[in-house]
Amino acid sequence: MQKKVNLILVVDDEVEVQRLFQQRFRKRIQSGELAFQFASNGVEALKVLQENTSISMILTDIRMPEMDGLSLISKLVELEAPPKAVVLSAYGDMQNIRMAMNYGAFDFITKPIDFTDLEITIDKTLAFVNHIEEQQRKLDEAQQQLRAHEQQEIALAQAKEIAESANKAKSAFLASMSHEIRTPMNGVLGMVQLLATTELTPEQRNYLEIIGNSGNALLKIINDILDFSKIEAGMIDIEKEPLILEDVMKSVCEILGKQATDRDIHLQYYINPDIPKTLLGDSARLRQILINLLANAIKFTKHGNVSLSVNPYILYDADPNHYGLVFIVEDTGIGIRRDRLHLLFQPFSQGDSSISRKYGGTGLGLVICKRLVELMGGTIWVESQGNMGGNPPAEYLSNPESTPNQGSKFSFTIIADKALESFTPNLINLPRMRPAIADSSPKRDLKILLAEDDLTSQKIFNLFMKRIGYRVDIANNGLEAIEMLQRQSYQIIFMDVQMPEMDGITATQKIRQEIEAQPWIIALTANAFSEDQQACFDAGMNDFLTKPVQLDNIIHVVNRYTQQSH
Numbered sequence: 001m002q003k004k005v006n007l008i009l010v011v012d013d014e015v016e017v018q019r020l021f022q023q024r025f026r027k028r029i030q031s032g033e034l035a036f037q038f039a040s041n042g043v044e045a046l047k048v049l050q051e052n053t054s055i056s057m058i059l060t061d062i063r064m065p066e067m068d069g070l071s072l073i074s075k076l077v078e079l080e081a082p083p084k085a086v087v088l089s090a091y092g093d094m095q096n097i098r099m100a101m102n103y104g105a106f107d108f109i110t111k112p113i114d115f116t117d118l119e120i121t122i123d124k125t126l127a128f129v130n131h132i133e134e135q136q137r138k139l140d141e142a143q144q145q146l147r148a149h150e151q152q153e154i155a156l157a158q159a160k161e162i163a164e165s166a167n168k169a170k171s172a173f174l175a176s177m178s179h180e181i182r183t184p185m186n187g188v189l190g191m192v193q194l195l196a197t198t199e200l201t202p203e204q205r206n207y208l209e210i211i212g213n214s215g216n217a218l219l220k221i222i223n224d225i226l227d228f229s230k231i232e233a234g235m236i237d238i239e240k241e242p243l244i245l246e247d248v249m250k251s252v253c254e255i256l257g258k259q260a261t262d263r264d265i266h267l268q269y270y271i272n273p274d275i276p277k278t279l280l281g282d283s284a285r286l287r288q289i290l291i292n293l294l295a296n297a298i299k300f301t302k303h304g305n306v307s308l309s310v311n312p313y314i315l316y317d318a319d320p321n322h323y324g325l326v327f328i329v330e331d332t333g334i335g336i337r338r339d340r341l342h343l344l345f346q347p348f349s350q351g352d353s354s355i356s357r358k359y360g361g362t363g364l365g366l367v368i369c370k371r372l373v374e375l376m377g378g379t380i381w382v383e384s385q386g387n388m389g390g391n392p393p394a395e396y397l398s399n400p401e402s403t404p405n406q407g408s409k410f411s412f413t414i415i416a417d418k419a420l421e422s423f424t425p426n427l428i429n430l431p432r433m434r435p436a437i438a439d440s441s442p443k444r445d446l447k448i449l450l451a452e453d454d455l456t457s458q459k460i461f462n463l464f465m466k467r468i469g470y471r472v473d474i475a476n477n478g479l480e481a482i483e484m485l486q487r488q489s490y491q492i493i494f495m496d497v498q499m500p501e502m503d504g505i506t507a508t509q510k511i512r513q514e515i516e517a518q519p520w521i522i523a524l525t526a527n528a529f530s531e532d533q534q535a536c537f538d539a540g541m542n543d544f545l546t547k548p549v550q551l552d553n554i555i556h557v558v559n560r561y562t563q564q565s566h
Helices: 015-024 026-030 042-051 069-078 094-103 115-148 152-196 202-232 245-255 257-262 283-299 338-343 353-359 365-375 455-467 478-487 504-514 530-539 551-564
Strands: 006-011 034-039 055-060 084-089 107-110 241-244 265-271 278-281 304-313 322-331 380-384 387-390 408-418 448-451 472-475 492-496 520-525 543-546
Touching: 006 015, 006 042, 015 026, 015 034, 015 115, 026 034, 034 042, 042 055, 042 069, 055 069, 055 115, 069 084, 069 094, 084 094, 084 115, 094 107, 107 115, 115 152, 152 202, 152 455, 152 551, 202 365, 241 245, 241 283, 245 257, 245 265, 245 283, 245 304, 257 265, 257 283, 265 283, 283 304, 283 322, 283 365, 283 408, 338 387, 365 380, 365 408, 448 455, 448 478, 455 472, 455 551, 472 478, 478 492, 478 504, 492 504, 504 520, 504 530, 520 530, 530 543, 543 551
Parallel strands: 006 034, 006 055, 055 084, 084 107, 265 304, 448 472, 448 492, 492 520, 520 543
Antiparallel strands: 241 278, 278 408, 304 322, 322 408, 380 387, 380 408
16 A cells, blocks of 8 residues: 655745755655645635645644735635644734634644644644544445445444444544643633632622632533543543542542532431441542532532441352442432433433523533443442432342432442451541631742643742742753753652653653652642553652642642651
């Protein structure tokens, strides 16, 4: 098969650009991997595109005579197969970037051109284009096969394969977009926290609270989409690590304590005394399920009680190392109508269409819980107003007297592994409130370095640290962080994971290998999954913060360092 030549159209009125491209990509041009065609403005570019339909992508300047780059991008939709366009411009402010994206640009590179970044962007864009073309090619082939075969079973099997492939591509795209949104959300919610510590009028504070609540609601939606997309793409693995139920259930109730207190809800949890203190399982995923179910229970309960309990669950498999658990989340809230129960565990569905308007949400939370429970070897079901929905175990017998007439009872099972140790539980009522921000007074003079490439995140973090009395030096990537460490020692490094030139994982590994005075390294990342956290720890990091970063979380990790370093 002949190797495909990726033809790139460069639209720029600067003659020097042609020479730079020819020189920079000489080897890839000579190898037949890349080819370039040039146009000096949008009008010339459209003529080229009409005459040559094999162009893979466009690199275009914005400001040019006769027709500018944005006008060119807006006209690409008129083509039968419009190529992806990447903007090259000296005007790299957020307004121009946003405008370019609104016109349909695939990406944005700021002049003067960093050809290393440009080459990465070209490869990324071509990979995306080739992936779409490959998917389209496979789809076309499958459609031809479907038309060629008369047997319905073969046609259905091929259609299923295509659907699964498209679903994985969609999930990967959603995961990427959700990640990209979290970084600017760090700036929005960070400024909300900082503004909240200043002198404000009651009206201003009310406005600020609305912004904060809206930002957190958006972040919840982003997290749901990211979780759902990773599950759909088969990218979730269940860990087998020490699982201490007391720690998990207590932390979940502490996280949701303020919400419960604000609604005058009595929140409590119970652990059966027969359950061992330590088991083996995925505490992060279990915590995620419990937070979702308890948050729903609190949201749909005006006042009253919300309880969480866990008991042993008899397993009928032959593995003696397995240990079954059944969790129950029960509330005294509004309950669920019988005719809506079957919708609860379906994607993008809620128990009632009016629920979405009144309470918000994506309708993904319970679907995520269901998929995670199934990955843990269990099943999930709900009882409300004398009715049952979901997928209870085959041996489960519903007791009408135990089915709540008011509120709802969500139950789920999981399979953990046995571990040595015992445990003595008891009924523990939740403390009334947990302080939103810990003691922020500096405990000691610390040399702190922030490695972060996003300018907004740099400013927010710097303001956070000034607020609690610390001074911060800033490195724009992992390479700069190592160079600064070679000149002077730092006790704490806040290390962003995704950076140009050298990412945080690589930088941490080099620091652990090459730097004599070892710092305490705290990961900063928009990736919120347990596997991302484990990758940071495997690289040698000491702690982990998820973007958008909260001021109280920064204080906690700094205090953890000062306590362990004494």
